[in-house]
Amino acid sequence: MEIGDLVKIGVNRAKAGFDRRRVQTWGEIHAVKRISTLCVLWMALCSVATANIIPTSTTVTGTGPFDWIYDLQLSNDQNVNSGIAPTVNPVPHTNLTFAGFFTIYDFAGYVGGSCAGPAGWTCTAQDLGFTPDDVVPTDNSSIVNITWAYTSGATILGQPSGVDLGSFSAESIYGEPVLDSYASRGISNTGPQVGTIADNVGNTQGPGAVPEPATFILIGSGLLGLGMLGRKRFIRQ
Numbered sequence: 001m002e003i004g005d006l007v008k009i010g011v012n013r014a015k016a017g018f019d020r021r022r023v024q025t026w027g028e029i030h031a032v033k034r035i036s037t038l039c040v041l042w043m044a045l046c047s048v049a050t051a052n053i054i055p056t057s058t059t060v061t062g063t064g065p066f067d068w069i070y071d072l073q074l075s076n077d078q079n080v081n082s083g084i085a086p087t088v089n090p091v092p093h094t095n096l097t098f099a100g101f102f103t104i105y106d107f108a109g110y111v112g113g114s115c116a117g118p119a120g121w122t123c124t125a126q127d128l129g130f131t132p133d134d135v136v137p138t139d140n141s142s143i144v145n146i147t148w149a150y151t152s153g154a155t156i157l158g159q160p161s162g163v164d165l166g167s168f169s170a171e172s173i174y175g176e177p178v179l180d181s182y183a184s185r186g187i188s189n190t191g192p193q194v195g196t197i198a199d200n201v202g203n204t205q206g207p208g209a210v211p212e213p214a215t216f217i218l219i220g221s222g223l224l225g226l227g228m229l230g231r232k233r234f235i236r237q
Contacts, residue, residue, distance in 0.1 A: 052078050052200030053102045053165065053184035058177070065111045066175035068207060072102060072165040078186035078198055080156040080165075085122050085149040089129030091185070093197040100156075101149040102184040103130055105137050107170060108207050110144045114171035120153035121168070132199035137181035146170050158189060178208030 052075055059069040074080060080100035091098055099122075107125075115123035123146065124130075130147045131137060139145065148168050150156070156163055183201045188194050 052186045052198055053080065053100070054200070054202070055102075055104075055182060055204040058205040060175055060177065062171075062175070064175065065109075065114070065171040065173050066207065067169055067171055068107075068205075069167050069169045070104070070204070071167055074156060074158045074163040074165055074186065076158045076160060076162045077188065077190050078158045079189045080150050080158075080186050082120065082150050082153050082155070085124060085151055086130035086147065089126075090131045090133035091129070092133050093185075093199065096197070098185075099149040099151050100184075100186050101130060101147055102168070103137075103145055103147040103182060104170075104204065104206055105139045105145045105181040105183075106143040106206060107146050107172060107180070108143055108178075108209050109173035110146065111171035111173065115146050115148070115169065117148045117168045118166035120150055121148045122151040123148050123168075123170075131183055132185050132197075132201075135183050135199050135201035137183045137201050139181065158186075172207035174207035174209055176208055176210035177205040178210075179203050180206030180208075 054073050054075065055070045056073045057071045059071075061067045061069070081096070083097050083099035086098055086101060091101075110125060112125070115125060117123055125144050125146050127141050127144055128139060129145065130149075131139065156165070180203065181201065182204045183199065185197060185199050188196050188198045
């Protein structure tokens, strides 16, 4: 693709963004974009999560910072035991003293101290992990991860039909959804593996840094300058 074509794409996107602002408020535009993107992402996620602690829905509210709310479901063949929050990474599957937990990776723009969960769940934020030692999620060490661990309370039983674990939330300066990895740990409650640790990995929605229309203008301007410079050099030759 020629530089001139890239410039046109950047400028056209910027114009489209500003035209929408004339019709709708900034908040309305972002609400529609978030809902549309979440719907597309959810179709991709349905085939990923199979068992264990699963994020079944994601809601984004606010105008900045944005509140990301995850509804977590425990499958019927798993339990969640309370214990100590993970302290090592990866978290060994042979150590039953660690609590059941759920981690969302690469939660961009995290607002420090904003994560929360239901009673008995403790939230921590760290750049790596916490990750079960037998799964391999995508984890960028330069972007914070959030882990909720079940540190106090009676064992949560998944039988007979699964359990809604409640709402888990964290704030981000970003409101646009992207695909992020998650991992979780529970205890098998049926079959030959009963009483052993069961880990899960999949994808969910998380905040991502998406360029605004003004950013497209800057990109377009920079490409335009490069294009003019290249043209002048060509003419001189």
